[in-house]
Every structure is written in structure tokens, then in C-alpha cells.
Amino acid sequence: MKRYIDFIHFIILIVCCYMYLTPSICLADSKEDIKEIAVVVNSKNPIVSLTSKQVSDIFLSRRRTFPSGGAVMVLEQERDGAIREKFFNLLNGMNLKRLNAYWTRLQFSGEIQPPPVMSDSVAVKNAVKDNINAIGYLPSQYVDESVRVVLILK
Amino acid sequence: MKPLKYLIFAFILFNLIWINPGTRFEIEPARLYADDLSGLKISGYGTISTSFDDREFICPARDIGQSPDNNKRYSKDWSTLMDSRFGLQAHYRANPDLDFVVQGVLRDQAYVTFKNSLESAYFAFRPNSWLELRGGRIGYDAFLMSDTRNLGYAYSWVRPPVEFYGWIPIFHIDGADTTFRLNGEDSQWRFRLQAGEQGLMFPIDKVDFDSSTRGLHAMTISRQSGDILLKAGYSKFSFKNEFALFSNLHSGEGYRGLEQLMADSTLSSEILEEARYLRDNLTFKDIDITYLTFGASYDDGDWILQGEIAQSTSSAEVFSHGRMAYAALGYRIGDFTPYFMFSAIRAGNDIRKPLADWSSLEESWLQSQSISIINTTRMDQDTLSFGVRWDFHLQAALKFQLDATKMHSNGYGLYFSKGETSYVDSRITLGTISMEVMF
Numbered sequence A: 001m002k003r004y005i006d007f008i009h010f011i012i013l014i015v016c017c018y019m020y021l022t023p024s025i026c027l028a029d030s031k032e033d034i035k036e037i038a039v040v041v042n043s044k045n046p047i048v049s050l051t052s053k054q055v056s057d058i059f060l061s062r063r064r065t066f067p068s069g070g071a072v073m074v075l076e077q078e079r080d081g082a083i084r085e086k087f088f089n090l091l092n093g094m095n096l097k098r099l100n101a102y103w104t105r106l107q108f109s110g111e112i113q114p115p116p117v118m119s120d121s122v123a124v125k126n127a128v129k130d131n132i133n134a135i136g137y138l139p140s141q142y143v144d145e146s147v148r149v150v151l152i153l154k
Numbered sequence B: 001m002k003p004l005k006y007l008i009f010a011f012i013l014f015n016l017i018w019i020n021p022g023t024r025f026e027i028e029p030a031r032l033y034a035d036d037l038s039g040l041k042i043s044g045y046g047t048i049s050t051s052f053d054d055r056e057f058i059c060p061a062r063d064i065g066q067s068p069d070n071n072k073r074y075s076k077d078w079s080t081l082m083d084s085r086f087g088l089q090a091h092y093r094a095n096p097d098l099d100f101v102v103q104g105v106l107r108d109q110a111y112v113t114f115k116n117s118l119e120s121a122y123f124a125f126r127p128n129s130w131l132e133l134r135g136g137r138i139g140y141d142a143f144l145m146s147d148t149r150n151l152g153y154a155y156s157w158v159r160p161p162v163e164f165y166g167w168i169p170i171f172h173i174d175g176a177d178t179t180f181r182l183n184g185e186d187s188q189w190r191f192r193l194q195a196g197e198q199g200l201m202f203p204i205d206k207v208d209f210d211s212s213t214r215g216l217h218a219m220t221i222s223r224q225s226g227d228i229l230l231k232a233g234y235s236k237f238s239f240k241n242e243f244a245l246f247s248n249l250h251s252g253e254g255y256r257g258l259e260q261l262m263a264d265s266t267l268s269s270e271i272l273e274e275a276r277y278l279r280d281n282l283t284f285k286d287i288d289i290t291y292l293t294f295g296a297s298y299d300d301g302d303w304i305l306q307g308e309i310a311q312s313t314s315s316a317e318v319f320s321h322g323r324m325a326y327a328a329l330g331y332r333i334g335d336f337t338p339y340f341m342f343s344a345i346r347a348g349n350d351i352r353k354p355l356a357d358w359s360s361l362e363e364s365w366l367q368s369q370s371i372s373i374i375n376t377t378r379m380d381q382d383t384l385s386f387g388v389r390w391d392f393h394l395q396a397a398l399k400f401q402l403d404a405t406k407m408h409s410n411g412y413g414l415y416f417s418k419g420e421t422s423y424v425d426s427r428i429t430l431g432t433i434s435m436e437v438m439f
Helices: A001-019 A053-058 A082-092 A098-110 A120-128 B004-019 B162-164 B244-250 B258-262 B269-281 B364-376
Strands: A037-042 A134-139 A147-153 B037-052 B085-095 B098-107 B118-128 B131-139 B171-181 B186-195 B201-206 B205-210 B212-226 B227-237 B289-299 B302-312 B322-329 B335-345 B377-395 B396-412 B427-439
Touching: A001 A053, A001 B037, A001 B085, A037 A082, A037 A120, A053 A082, A053 A134, A053 A147, A082 A134, A082 A147, A098 B037, A098 B085, A120 A147, B004 B377, B085 B227, B085 B427, B162 B322, B162 B335, B162 B377, B227 B364, B244 B364, B258 B269, B258 B302, B258 B364, B269 B364, B322 B377
Parallel strands: none
Antiparallel strands: A037 A134, A037 A147, B037 B085, B037 B427, B085 B098, B098 B118, B118 B131, B131 B171, B171 B186, B186 B212, B201 B205, B212 B227, B227 B289, B289 B302, B302 B322, B322 B335, B335 B377, B377 B396, B396 B427
16 A cells, blocks of 8 residues: 555655646736726626625535526636636625635545636637626626626625 | 545546436537636645544544554554645536536545545436536434544634544445535525445454444535524434354353343343343444434634534444534634634433353353443544644644543543543543645
8 A cells, every 4th residue: 555655645745746846826917907897797698786795605516507597608717817716706705715725625636627718808708798697707808799797796 | 435436427427417418418609718627636635644542442433434553553642644645636517517626535444445445426417407416425413523524624623523523434335425505695505415335344352343324314404694603413324234243252162152041931031121221222233323413603703603512322232422522712813813612412322230140150241341331332522622723824824722621430432541541530631733734
């Protein structure tokens, strides 16, 4: 058994070294650039607006339908991205460390797998535009008439 | 059903549903823009841990699947084995309604085999927004944390309280479950039914026991409302097999076992009655074991509170059962979360004492040995834990925890002990440093 544990230690040390050498927060979107975050749904979705609590429940996978009863397809931003950090901070006060611990429980217990992670805000907007069940978030400056804003976080 | 069969089953199902053009789901337009809406994800978690204690002849274990005496832990006052583990998961999202998941965990167990290390291998299908069906090897979901026991990064403390989780012999279910979800005004309800079996081999006092179950099922209902989660569960199962050590006492070779004594009408009614009682309570095969539990947790970002109470019953005294509970409180100060936790268990059966005088029998040792075994599996102990978690990285945390445990005499079912130690009250202090990562 000892050799297995030695192997575990070796693997985890490699992972830790990788983490140490990797920046904690993506610099693609600096927090200073993000004034407002818009929560957007497909323009054909009957939902006109959502409360912060409803959006929080949806993005924490506690609620899996819109208030109208329609299925929800959540679209996430990069796990360590500044936009994600700002979004959850404004939405429910969760920081990324707490959020990662929360999702670790859901993901590895089989409760639900994390939502698809989009490469950037443009990809979020395009996916929301083309999927009636989708919901995503992005800086307000990315919003146009192709998607519907249901909540603004400042 | 062997794990390999699950993989084959999952692979065939995947082919039927996804690859086969006749049954293939329509690709939604969004996938044209984002590759991540379907595809394979590899992720994992791990723990490096070192524990040290201040007692000889007493050895802590994280759960019943471990066998500290195999690793000569009695003779050492520190160990890296107890809490260290490494888990790797592959998740394939076929479409928004269908997932395939395989997860393996390398950790200290009496026998490290592929079968024991395969934590889950299942498909999850959601035909609509309120129903989910899973099949394969799935997590055992009877308690608040029973399917997250390995996920150290997910909770504040070093390990789930041993008094509550350490002795539950079910780690996963080879079967299926159904989950119903309902949305209330400001709350979400979840009902889950699980059924299947589990077959693990682990040693009890260096004798292997095939713990294959029969009729394993669990039902849970949970309610999430903002920061508050409430969960109640009920589970029942029985074992298919007898423990070899008990079989020898039931029916001896070269001596009369309990069953032969029960058939001897020349014996006094007191001896016959006690022999029957010992026979009926010294068995694992076909006994009914139940767990009834209620748990609650609260996390508002600053305060963390969690607690559970449970009652376990067994139709034979020798299988550990009783009432257990724990309560934990933590407070986040920046990246640091100091916490304390108290957990306790009380045996569901009284200490057994001889009822009849067997001194006239050649097999008088059967009485003392049978009673000794029944008393050995009793659990009666408390643990007070203090600790701190430091989230020094987005995906890594360091923890330090100190556990002060008091074991009452004839209540050492949770700690491994040598010699006569278990006949007197004992105290043990256990310190643990661990680093948790997820990726």
C-alpha cells in the first residue's frame, strides 16, 4: 500500500507545482474593465427578468428550470477568469475559492457535472443567441439585440 | 456485476444513443459555436496527509475499509496512509441531457484493487427538467456527506466525523437511482431513490469478509433554500454471506458449536436459551440493517454550520449499530476558516454479560468468546476536533486538525485496539496536517 501512497504524493506534488507556476486569475479580462455584468437569455425565451436569487440558484445548479418551467442550460465562463469572479461576487458574494469547493462537491459526488465553459464572452453571447434554453453572463458592453438581458449586476 | 461490465454497458449505451444515426439526438446550433457544449473533461482531486497520535496499541482508521494492522501502524505514532488519496474523473457530455462519468480513487484500503478503487461509472440521463435517471456504479446517497467522503477539498475539516461516517460499510451502489426535482417559491426539493448492491471484501480481525449486500436501497428527501440545506434519508440492506469466524462458532469441527448445543435437549433451559440468543446475534448473513438520518447545513459565506443525527438498527447485535450525531461550526476570516466539531456515537446494544453457567460444558469457551465478539463491535466514543483550513490557492487548501477522542470501555468498534485495551476507557489525541487540491 505504501507504494500507492508514495505515488499519490508524487502526483499531488506535480499538481501543486503546476498550480504554483500558473497564475491564479486570468488576465484576459481585468476587473477594472468590467463595470456591469449582464445576465442574458435567448430572445425567444418568455422570461423578461430574473431576481438575483433566481439567477444565483440557477448558476449554483440548485434550480434547473426557469420560473416559466422551461429547462435551463447554463453557460459558464473560465473557472479562474476575472469575469466569473466579478459575477459571483456581485451575485451572491461567493469568491472563487468557495465556489470551487462548492462545485467540487457537486461534480465528484455525481450530483451534477459543471456546465459547459465558454472560451470568452463572445462565445457566451453566440451560444445564448442560438439556444432557447441557454443562460449566460457577460460584460454589458458585449450585449446587443441578439440576446435578452434579464438582470444587470453592478 | 463487475466494474468492467459497467464500462462495456456504458459504452454500448453510448453507441446506441449517440453514435447510432437512427437514435442520435439533434445537434443544437449552439454547438457550432462552442466546442465545450459537448466533449470530454478530465478532472480530479487529491490529498497529501500526515497524522500522528499519542497512543500505543490503539490505531485510528478513517473508515471500515482500512486495515491499519496490515500496515504495522500500531508500532508507529504517525502515518501518511490514513487520509491520503488521489481521485481522477472522466466526464463525457454527449448532449445537455446525457452524461457519462467514470471516477477512480486511489486510497488506503485493506485491498487496493480495480474493483475497490472504481468510485463511480455511470450514465446520467435527464428526459426532462424534473427527472434524472442514473445507472451503473453510483455514490451512496443516504447521508449528507455519504457520497462526498473522499472529497476533502469540498469540506472544511480533514475528514468526515469518524463517529458518523467511519463505520458505514456502504461506499457506492452498483445499480440505479431516480431523482425528482421540484421548485418551490424560494426553495428547491429533491427526492432520490437508489437501489442495487455492493460487493466489497474487507478484513475483520484479519479474517476476510465478503460484504456483498442484498436488497440495498436508499431514499432521501432534501430541501435547499438559499444558504440552508436540509436532508433526511432512510436506507436498508442485508448481507448475503456469513463471516467465516461466526460460521466456526455456529457449527464447530471437532467440538460442538452453538447450533449443536441448541439441539441438545439434555442441557438446561437457561443454556439452551443463551445458546440460541448468541447464535441469532452472532451472524451477518441475512440480518437487516437500517439507517435513518437527518442533516442540516448552513453556509452564508462567513459562517459554516453543519450537523447530522442518525439512528442505525441491526437485527443482530454483533453488527455495529446505534445512535450517532455531530455538529460543526466554522467561521471564514479571509482565506482562513477556523472550526470546531463534536461528534459522538452510542451503541444500540448494552454490554452483554453471561446469563447461564456453562462451566459444566466442554464448550464453555464458546460462551465467553461469543460474548466477547459481540461486545468488541460496540461503538461508544466522542471526539472533539479543532482545526483550521487555509485556502492558499484557488484550487488548493491546507488543513490542520486536532482530534481528542474518548473511547468508553467495550466501545472500541471504531478504533483498532490490541490486547486488553478495549476493556478500559481510553483517550487518544490525533493530529493531522493535510493539503487538498482539485483540478
